[in-house]
Amino acid sequence: MHIWDAEVRVRYGETDKMGIVYYANYFNWFEIGRTEFFRSLGMSYRDLEEKDVMLPVIEAHCKYFSSASYDDMIIIRTRLEFVTGTRIKFLYEIIRKDDGKLLAQGHTEHPFTDSTRKPINLKKVLPEVYQMLLECVQ
Amino acid sequence: MHIWDAEVRVRYGETDKMGIVYYANYFNWFEIGRTEFFRSLGMSYRDLEEKDVMLPVIEAHCKYFSSASYDDMIIIRTRLEFVTGTRIKFLYEIIRKDDGKLLAQGHTEHPFTDSTRKPINLKKVLPEVYQMLLECVQ
Amino acid sequence: MHIWDAEVRVRYGETDKMGIVYYANYFNWFEIGRTEFFRSLGMSYRDLEEKDVMLPVIEAHCKYFSSASYDDMIIIRTRLEFVTGTRIKFLYEIIRKDDGKLLAQGHTEHPFTDSTRKPINLKKVLPEVYQMLLECVQ
Amino acid sequence: MHIWDAEVRVRYGETDKMGIVYYANYFNWFEIGRTEFFRSLGMSYRDLEEKDVMLPVIEAHCKYFSSASYDDMIIIRTRLEFVTGTRIKFLYEIIRKDDGKLLAQGHTEHPFTDSTRKPINLKKVLPEVYQMLLECVQ
Numbered sequence: 001m002h003i004w005d006a007e008v009r010v011r012y013g014e015t016d017k018m019g020i021v022y023y024a025n026y027f028n029w030f031e032i033g034r035t036e037f038f039r040s041l042g043m044s045y046r047d048l049e050e051k052d053v054m055l056p057v058i059e060a061h062c063k064y065f066s067s068a069s070y071d072d073m074i075i076i077r078t079r080l081e082f083v084t085g086t087r088i089k090f091l092y093e094i095i096r097k098d099d100g101k102l103l104a105q106g107h108t109e110h111p112f113t114d115s116t117r118k119p120i121n122l123k124k125v126l127p128e129v130y131q132m133l134l135e136c137v138q
Numbered sequence: 139m140h141i142w143d144a145e146v147r148v149r150y151g152e153t154d155k156m157g158i159v160y161y162a163n164y165f166n167w168f169e170i171g172r173t174e175f176f177r178s179l180g181m182s183y184r185d186l187e188e189k190d191v192m193l194p195v196i197e198a199h200c201k202y203f204s205s206a207s208y209d210d211m212i213i214i215r216t217r218l219e220f221v222t223g224t225r226i227k228f229l230y231e232i233i234r235k236d237d238g239k240l241l242a243q244g245h246t247e248h249p250f251t252d253s254t255r256k257p258i259n260l261k262k263v264l265p266e267v268y269q270m271l272l273e274c275v276q
Numbered sequence: 277m278h279i280w281d282a283e284v285r286v287r288y289g290e291t292d293k294m295g296i297v298y299y300a301n302y303f304n305w306f307e308i309g310r311t312e313f314f315r316s317l318g319m320s321y322r323d324l325e326e327k328d329v330m331l332p333v334i335e336a337h338c339k340y341f342s343s344a345s346y347d348d349m350i351i352i353r354t355r356l357e358f359v360t361g362t363r364i365k366f367l368y369e370i371i372r373k374d375d376g377k378l379l380a381q382g383h384t385e386h387p388f389t390d391s392t393r394k395p396i397n398l399k400k401v402l403p404e405v406y407q408m409l410l411e412c413v414q
Numbered sequence: 415m416h417i418w419d420a421e422v423r424v425r426y427g428e429t430d431k432m433g434i435v436y437y438a439n440y441f442n443w444f445e446i447g448r449t450e451f452f453r454s455l456g457m458s459y460r461d462l463e464e465k466d467v468m469l470p471v472i473e474a475h476c477k478y479f480s481s482a483s484y485d486d487m488i489i490i491r492t493r494l495e496f497v498t499g500t501r502i503k504f505l506y507e508i509i510r511k512d513d514g515k516l517l518a519q520g521h522t523e524h525p526f527t528d529s530t531r532k533p534i535n536l537k538k539v540l541p542e543v544y545q546m547l548l549e550c551v552q
Contacts, residue, residue, distance in 0.1 A: 012292055012293070015292050015293040016289055016292065016293070017291040017292070017293070017346055020293075022288070070293055
């Protein structure tokens with residue numbers, strides 16, 4: 001199983017009037033998590049898109065346990081729950097680096113499509129990428 | 139049961155390089171949905187906060203069926219699944235106004251807290267608000 | 277001279293930990309201002325883009341006089357400073373609707389380009405649109 | 415003179431349907447620039463705020479020369495134009511790391527205030543911070 005930790009620092013504009021990070025911004029972090037997950041495998045999500053493979057989101061979920069504050073260093077821990085020829089599901093943990101506290105936990109699910117958003121089968125289109133992702137699950 | 143439709147127009151900055159609305163932005167719309175839901179009951183969420191009642195998010199979820207594009211008029215249909223003294227859960231449907239197509243569906247769940255994020259019981263703190271919300275469910 | 281007032285309500289996620297609207301968000305409002313300015317002329321910016329006319333930003337400026345708060349109704353007052361075959365400049369005023377207070381003032385400047393970002397001359401490409409915009413200045 | 419380079423990677427959600435970074439997001443980068451500028455001096459902007467010194471923005475400006483794309487590494491080069499007891503002005507350059515190309519250039523100006531947004535004189539409130547900033551200009 002492959003797990004990847006990316007790091008971001010909380011931006012001022014990501015906070016809201018409660019003084020903590022606005023809940024929608026966690027989904028931006030999830031996206032950084034999967035981008036860096038791909039990079040950790042030696043490929044970039046940008047390259048995938050240039051090969052006409054897209055991962056639009058069909059489901060997104062987040063549970064919030066504690067809040068992140070301005071200037072906190074945040075760890076985005078990403079791994080795969082599964083990958084098939086047509087779908088992929090990422091799991092995320094949002095952790096405050098200072099004290100290791102788990103702030104949130106979530107997932108996103110994505111079909112593989114081309115740039116016209118027609119479903120494709122990754123196993124056929126990019127078998128070596130599919131294989132690499134499959135090995136990340138086990 | 140009380141259901142409320144709010145409307146927003148898709149902003150340019152809400153789209154991403156896929157040419158459609160970035161998935162995290164649906165959660166901003168959900169927030170508009172619950173704000174306008176409160177307003178439709180003759181109270182404002184701003185007033186609630188001034189009475190020291192906060193609704194931080196503890197769970198957020200969205201399923202995406204189709205995509206929204208720049209300049210689309212969007213209906214945010216909001217209703218309550220439940221309210222208790224300590225928790226409230228909103229259900230949302232995101233609908234493209236032009237063709238009535240359901241684009242996404244989601245929910246958020248919130249505890250009632252004070253501004254120090256200590257749990258409170260709405261039934262005790264603001265019984266008339268609690269009662270009004272309860273009637274929205276039935 | 278043509279002046280157009282668009283209205284937006286301040287979103288929770290647009291505030292920051294200072295409790296007021298984060299400064300970058302005013303530029304999202306400017307974009308709404310120019311979108312609605314076009315619509316008030318009976319054309320939509322979306323249509324312009326579909327005719328392969330783009331208005332990327334080459335300069336953006338904002339002066340902040342007072343702050344906007346969550347749930348405030350905001351008027352975005354937009355007009356043109358000038359339009360030439362190759363450039364256009366919008367002026368904006370951000371006004372709190374409740375008390376008519378001027379919160380901010382700014383401008384954006386844009387070249388006309390095609391979707392490959394090559395400069396075009398609007399006077400030649402869409403002379404009737406150019407003429408309509410020219411009349412907005414006078 | 416003190417100049418500080420911070421780095422960010424372009425997020426997917428920061429792009430728009432033109433396929434490039436939405437113009438308002440450069441102002442988020444400017445904010446990261448000044449945050450990291452403070453950190454490079456051994457203090458954090460978060461600490462300043464905890465000492466009841468705020469830097470709300472009263473003017474923001476950006477000129478755009480070329481566009482940033484998804485996944486680009488971006489350098490935010492920050493320096494001070496001036497600091498007085500009551501005001502501070504930051505200058506920013508946004509540079510694509512790969513080819514060193516200058517993408518944008520801008521500035522922000524800020525009064526020093528307390529958390530109630532009353533003007534304060536930094537020279538009196540935090541003379542050692544004022545002195546340190548003054549040395550950054552020269």
